[in-house]
Amino acid sequence: MTGLLTRLNPLVLLAIGLTAALGSPAVRTLPIALAAVTTYVVFVVLTVPSWRYPALCLAVVLLPMASVAWSTWLLGGRDAEVAAVAGLRTFVLAWPGAVAAGYIDVARLGDYLAQSLRVPGRFAAALSAALQRVAGAWRTWHDLERSRRARALPRRPWSMAFALLVHTIRDATRTSIAMDARGFASAGRRTWAEPATWTRSDVSVLVTAVLLALLPTALHLISH
Amino acid sequence: MNSALTSTTRYRTIDLVTIAMLGVAFGVIFWGWGKLYDVIDLGAAVGFKPAAALLAGMWLIAGVVGGLVVRRPGAALATELIAALVSMIVLGGTSWGASVLLSGLVQGLGAELVFAVFLYRRYDLPTAMLSGALAAVFAAFYEWKYYFVDWDLTWRLAHLGFFTVSGLLIAGAGGWLLVRSLARAGALDSFPARRS
Amino acid sequence: MTIAFRDFSWTPVHGSRPVLDRLDLTVAPGERLLLVGPSGSGKSTALHAVAGALGTTLVGEASGSVEVEGRIGMVTQNPSSSIVADRVGRDVAFGPENLGLPRDEIWRRVDEALAAVGLPHDRDRFTSALSGGERHRLALAGALATRPDVLLLDEPTSMLDPVLAEATRDAVLRVVGGRSLVVVEHRFDLWLEHVDRVVVLDAGRVVFDGSVRDFRVAAVPEALWMPGRPVPVPVEVPADLVRPVEPITVSATDLVVDQVTRGLRGTERTRAVRGLTVELHPETLTAFVGPSGAGKSTALLALGGLIRPVSGRVDPPSEIGWCPQDPELGFVATSVRREIEATPHALDRAVDVDALLEAVGLAGRGDDHPYRLSGGEQRRLALAASAAHRPGLLLADEPTVGQDRGTWALVAGWLGSAARHGATVAVATHDPDLPRDRDVLLQAGEAVS
Structure with a gap:
């Protein structure tokens, strides 16, 4: 438990989850499943700051694991081993990404998307601005709930979601006007106040993540 | 100053910001829906799992709505993808990890493709339903490969069928009705969709 | 130029x-x-x-x-x-x-x-x-x-x-x-x-x-807040529209309330109200005043039972009227008329919609969409919609902020009339001109007078 995950740039953290998910279809036999699960558990244990968050993630990932395993047993020939592999494959698909996502510094995501991945600057900046409105969306949701409660009306999620969307689009209009008043409309070539740096840890974890994701495929090829 | 004169490809600030903020709002909605859906899904798995796909169209609505509201190339894809990103990174977030982002990409591509085929000129109910349906077809193929690879073909086809119907109705027709209500509430006055 | x-x-x-x-x-x-x-x-x-x-x-x-x-x-x-x-x-x-x-x-x-x-x-x-x-x-x-x-x-x-x-x-x-x-x-x-x-x-x-x-x-429009012009006369609302179905006294003891903010990276708690003891009586308009961020809005929410206190006691009534600062957050219907009917219908209570519309200056606007009204009209509709069921306790958050003299007189008139005819009314406000019976000054979440 080195806490390395807390020092990685957002793209590397996204890559951990994406590579794990992309590599998961190669998990087709029990030995390969156990190998992949073990390596990811070791990798996560070595890099997280504490066991609590990965454990929480495991708790939520158990639901889709159970659902996939059981349905595979029921609808895929009632073979216990195939079902178990399907459950473990879902673990590889979901768990590493769920853990890594918890450490993403959302505020820096736009910087990295624009500077490292060359995503168009105005789009990356709009995304950054929107991402820090999540707290506002929750607050609006609570206010909608309160006013319905006060008015003795049913709190239908559908009607509240609609009101949230109306509020969101109006807020987007106000935000656009404010952003354009600060030169956003004509920002052809934006610069960025903070650099998107890649440390040695970023690079080595990225390489490790790719290797871990390739492991099931490699084992599969060797065993044939 | 007439919006009919502005091109269909150039993004105004409000287009970019609305896509991003709609994506965030849908991400929060998806996050809440996901907590409920996990339980429904598990319940369905005990009974008849492919039927759970009947509700899965909900996951596709962000792309259809983004495409119908903003009406620019890439709007549907970007809205769905951002919604997926947000529902993934809300703390204690998703039970599906980064797979959510892949789903969002695939679903967004499906929805986008229909708008593209109509050259970003048609935004009526049939187009919306096709968009939802194709997003569902793409999503179903993704899930075959990544989730349900060992299911017998019959069940996979059932899953595809249920998913497509759900995409057609919930994401397509539902998304279209949602956009119409938004327009009636005056929320879309800055968009061509105000006339819908 | x-x-x-x-x-x-x-x-x-x-x-x-x-x-x-x-x-x-x-x-x-x-x-x-x-x-x-x-x-x-x-x-x-x-x-x-x-x-x-x-x-x-x-x-x-x-x-x-x-x-x-x-x-x-x-x-x-x-x-x-x-x-x-x-x-x-x-x-x-x-x-x-x-x-x-x-x-x-x-x-x-x-x-x-x-x-x-x-x-x-x-x-x-x-x-x-x-x-x-x-x-x-x-x-x-x-x-x-x-x-x-x-x-x-x-x-x-x-x-x-x-x-x-x-x-x-x-x-x-x-x-x-x-x-x-x-x-x-x-x-x-x-x-x-x-x-x-x-x-x-x-x-x-x-x-x-x-x-x-x-x-x-200069001779300028009546609605302008010209310095030296007397405060507008609040517009009386007929007693039948505001007289509470049941008068209520609300008391709170040692109320401590947190504001919870939920973001992408978990939740944050900030203490908004620290030990508020207050009693609100019928026929009284109480104004919670104090600097921005003193916990006025949160105190109102807690008194209405709309936010759960961390500790302390409050016995909010089962029926309240709550008018949020942003009127749009309270809207639930697609027409002004249905907006006003919503709560009375949910409670199975008769309501004279036309009289209410008249009272807030929205006569003839019953078929309009609430979201399409102007800012001042929305403010007045929100007040009428939140109080149409004639609750014993009426709470309003900054009801007069940013309004011209016309809307101000209607809003102040409604709140004043409700109190005079038996309602317990409380507002959070920094408007010194809003007529009230009593001030509760909050500072950093505590009542200082």
Whole structure:
């Protein structure tokens, strides 16, 4: 438990989850499943700051694991081993990404998307601005709930979601006007106040993540 | 100053910001829906799992709505993808990890493709339903490969069928009705969709 | 000329009449202009025209021209809508980034702008942790960092308590220097001594344009908050519309309440109310007053049972009326009529919708969509809709903020009439003119008197 995950740039953290998910279809036999699960558990244990968050993630990932395993047993020939592999494959698909996502510094995501991945600057900046409105969306949701409660009306999620969307689009209009008043409309070539740096840890974890994701495929090829 | 004169490809600030903020709002909605859906899904798995796909169209609505509201190339894809990103990174977030982002990409591509085929000129109910349906077809193929690879073909086809119907109705027709209500509430006055 | 409107008209989509009607108006370099007018007179639209938002972000029909020389900087009505980053420094950097400036120049401008507005050491603070007054100053810094030639301020002080309002005005006057300044404001007395010229808009036309001295004695629309004009007479509401079904006393003991903010990275708790003991009685209008951020709104929520206290006791009644600060958050229906009927119908209670509409000045608007009303109309509808079931306890959060004298008189009249006819009424407000029976002064979450 080195806490390395807390020092990685957002793209590397996204890559951990994406590579794990992309590599998961190669998990087709029990030995390969156990190998992949073990390596990811070791990798996560070595890099997280504490066991609590990965454990929480495991708790939520158990639901889709159970659902996939059981349905595979029921609808895929009632073979216990195939079902178990399907459950473990879902673990590889979901768990590493769920853990890594918890450490993403959302505020820096736009910087990295624009500077490292060359995503168009105005789009990356709009995304950054929107991402820090999540707290506002929750607050609006609570206010909608309160006013319905006060008015003795049913709190239908559908009607509240609609009101949230109306509020969101109006807020987007106000935000656009404010952003354009600060030169956003004509920002052809934006610069960025903070650099998107890649440390040695970023690079080595990225390489490790790719290797871990390739492991099931490699084992599969060797065993044939 | 007439919006009919502005091109269909150039993004105004409000287009970019609305896509991003709609994506965030849908991400929060998806996050809440996901907590409920996990339980429904598990319940369905005990009974008849492919039927759970009947509700899965909900996951596709962000792309259809983004495409119908903003009406620019890439709007549907970007809205769905951002919604997926947000529902993934809300703390204690998703039970599906980064797979959510892949789903969002695939679903967004499906929805986008229909708008593209109509050259970003048609935004009526049939187009919306096709968009939802194709997003569902793409999503179903993704899930075959990544989730349900060992299911017998019959069940996979059932899953595809249920998913497509759900995409057609919930994401397509539902998304279209949602956009119409938004327009009636005056929320879309800055968009061509105000006339819908 | 820095700004020149020439015969400029603007009709928004779905608008039935022009919001700006053949407007002719110029602003000279370095001139400080106060722009006033009743609700819906076109003040904000005029600023949007200068900022280049008409025809791009906002769609409609335009004729004539608006010319602007130099760069504009604008502070919008709700500063929270202009925040684009999670840290103060990055938020101010947004403008310089758009200008494509090199990194060291960006940060030089950020520091310069933050120092100018009096937030010198706050680069790394979270924008979500800023108070209302600080948000205004942040928005001002964000505008300054682009080194604008014109500053446009849309109601920069309307949401602030009097002390903060003056501090914000002083911050503006410190930084404005030789730039042109256009300020839009409802309660504008604190600007009068500091501007060169006043323009009054009414229904999209200029009805007065002259010096401050001439303005003070000019015949201007009745709805304007002219200094020295007596407070408007609250409009009485018939007793049958507001008399509570059942009078209620609400008491709270040692109430401690947290505001919980939920973000991407988990939840944050801040203590908003620390040990409030208060008793609210029928036939009494209680005003919770105190500086912005003192916990007034949270106290109201807790008294109405809409937020669960951390500790302490409160026995909220089962039926309440709650009018939120943002009226749109309370709307549930697609027509004004159904909006008002919603709660009485849910409680199986008769309601005279037409009389209610009449009482809030919305007669004949029953079929309109609530979201499509103007700001002042929404405020009045929200009040009528939240109180249509004649609750014993009526709570309103900043009910008069940013309203012209017409809406003010209707809102103040409703609250006063409800109290007089037996309701227990409480408001959170920093409006010293709102008639009330009793003040509860909150400071940092505690009642100090």
